[in-house]
Amino acid sequence: MKYKPDWEETKRRFIAWWNHSKIDRPMMRVIARLEEPIEPLEPVEPPKTPEKFHLDVERKVKELRNFCKTHIFLAESFPSLSMNIGPGSMATYLGSEPVFSWDTVWYKPCINTSWEEWGPLKYDENNYWWRLHLSLICRAKELAGDDFLVNIPDIIESLDILSALRGAQNFIYDLIDMPEVIKSYIREIDELYFKYYDAMYEIVKDKDGGSSYTVFAIWGPGKTAKVQCDFSAVMSPRQFQEFFIPSLSYLCGKLDYTLYHLDGPDAIKHLPAILSVKDLDAIQWTPGAGKPDGGSEDWYPIYDMVKKSGKSLWISIDEGDFDDWVRKADRIVKRYGADGLYLLFPVMDLEPARELIKKAEMDWR
Template structure:
């Protein structure tokens, strides 16, 4: 069973609303701890509880009521400190492809799901421009049913979000093949844009369906795969495909979609993933409706303290900034980012780690006044 007191939500809700409104004088610091000794991949993302939640969600033979009981049991050994709280959303990234008819394969060892076209083939741009959200698909119906059942079962203990749909161009690349799509950007510009705008329209349909399945009176707030809390619906937008294209191509092919996404969704954060995405930051920050940027330096890249220009640009643009702290050894990056940014305001640190390091996380929560 989940070990979390619902009474904690009032302060977490209030503090997050202040943060969204740029009125919180401290950083948001979430700490979620689990037993890493049994983690499949040696880190939080391979932890048993995340693996079990994924398996329960995708076990199509398991009734949704039983699946949610399994999800509840999976949370039994998880601790939530500071601004952290339990969440549910349909994983993993790119699930919109599954709702458009792609097949899926769950990898229980890695704790993830892969989406692919039937026969492992690829769709043409014309097919991608015509593909429609298929509400009759078992995966779609199960996802909606799980979203509703989680609310019924947990009675306000768990924050609920929409699935991790994935970015428009990431889903398009999954449908049509990334290498082919790169060539098509140069040779089939109009066809690419038509297909991308159609994926965007299908995203909006799914977004509306899932937010419609969430009753704001039965949850402590909205969340998503970036586990912030909001009284208004929010979403983390992304375009990981952009790491392979120029700034000019990004502006031409994606910026109009990003601008519309930010106008459509009440609150938005942009997922800036890795050094090859940094060249697009200046354009991203020009979108008035965008609330913030999530910076991920990426595996093998310099540490979070080695990107001062990113934090300074985000701060200068008046946007919020969120980063991940993936172990107790990375806690020092909180100090670095605060110092570079010039203030602890408008920052959110989502921390994960091992329960054996709880004291080290508690020290940082106390240091920054997170109760």
């Protein structure tokens, strides 16, 4: 890979992490700024609309190339391109219309009458947004060549997509009023997920079948994905066990490598159920707005549970200065060891980046 010459070594470290092990230190994402570009930068015209901001693949590729020319990917960081139609684009493939803003994409509920009137969820190969998304991924892969990876996009799955199609408030009542109907739709959407995922995977997979997933800086030597249920924030543990755990078990059983996105304090109550899914490989914890970052000791009870379950940890350390990052990482490694540990740091200057890696190689073994 042009901008990641030690990519083969990085892949070996990812494989060790998925297997809850290590090679000689924790997995680490470390990206450093360069003082001067390694190649001339390409001119990039700023997007004029939010929709263009999200969907202009030519501009996004230029921006990534410029980033690669002004940064170096150290440790297990790697260059990759994301082409998302927001966080949950499967909703658009099934009838929802996206609403673009500069920082995200929302989805208009489309099941406004009842599930019975809407009927079964069906794969439509001619859906406008599905065909557009496929074309964007194909074009991204064509432009990327062997210079960087193209990520599987954040199509999302299961209850979060059903909630987007129906509207969260209506969906809350549906779980109570028509549980068996909703369970049948969950089964339908679980099958549809792989129609969409597999098509994307076939485009972006590397020559050995490996793939990377958007946003979370993960690669695996097979079908790799982040899985989630943000809707769980308004569910009781009983509902979560009844409606989502069978879906999660099914998804993790068919995917090769899975990272669960545990989002915010209201999701913590579901962690024991999540950890019971044997085919789930790793946990990523997002503390939420106004909370300390992943390096805080406040979250050690969560990490204790994850490590006890035998699954791997994904921890982002991003608050404070460089010395704060090192102190937090040092405490985490001393408590949990380096096996199955992935630490992600903010972009930094080259000298501290090298110092951080040297520290890891000497002390975090």
